[in-house]
Amino acid sequence: MLNKKYLKLKTEIIIYDNKIHILIDLLRFRLKWTFKELKEILFNSHINGAFTDKNDKIIILMYNIKLKCREEDSYLILFHTISTLYHEIRHSYQRVNNPFKWCKGRMAYVSEGDGYIQQWTEKDAYGFGNMMFDRYLNKICDILFEKENVK
Ligand SMILES: [Zn+2]
Numbered sequence: 175m176l177n178k179k180y181l182k183l184k185t186e187i188i189i190y191d192n193k194i195h196i197l198i199d200l201l202r203f204r205l206k207w208t209f210k211e212l213k214e215i216l217f218n219s220h221i222n223g224a225f226t227d228k229n230d231k232i233i234i235l236m237y238n239i240k241l242k243c244r245e246e247d248s249y250l251i252l253f254h255t256i257s258t259l260y261h262e263i264r265h266s267y268q269r270v271n272n273p274f275k276w277c278k279g280r281m282a283y284v285s286e287g288d289g290y291i292q293q294w295t296e297k298d299a300y301g302f303g304n305m306m307f308d309r310y311l312n313k314i315c316d317i318l319f320e321k322e323n324v325k
Pocket residue numbers: 261265295296299
C-alpha cells in the first residue's frame with residue numbers, strides 16, 4: 175500500500191506498548207534524543223508517534239493511542255495506528271526527498287498550538303496520511319476482518 179519510493183527508505187519502525195521499553199531501547203540503541211525530546215515522548219500523551227531523524231526510526235506510542243480509544247474499540251486503535259504510521263513514514267520521506275524544506279522545518283519546529291499544523295512538514299504529513307487512509311480503508315478493513323474470520 176505504498177509507492178516504491180517509500181520502500182527504499184531505511185527507517186526502522188518500532189511500536190511501543192509501554193514506557194519501560196522506550197527506556198530499555200534508549201540504553202540499547204543509544205537513541206540520540208535530547209532531554210526535551212525524551213520528556214515529550216514520555217509525558218506528552220497527545221503524541222501518537224514520531225519520526226526521529228537522528229536515529230532514523232519511527233516510533234509508535236501505542237499506550238497513548240490506547241488512551242484515546244475504549245478497549246472494546248480495538249479497530250479504532252488499529253485505525254489510529256495505521257494513520258499514524260502513514261503520517262510518520264511521510265516525515266521520513268520528506269527528509270530524503272525534500273531535504274531543504276525538511277531541515278528548514280526542523281530548525282524552527284513548533285510542537286504544539288496553532289503553529290504546529292501550519293508547518294509545511296505537518297500539513298504535508300497529515301495530507302498524505304489522510305489521503306492514504308481514505309484510499310486504502312477498504313483494503314485495510316479486508317485485511318483486519320479476514321484476520322478475524324480465520325480465528
Ligand atoms: Zn508530524
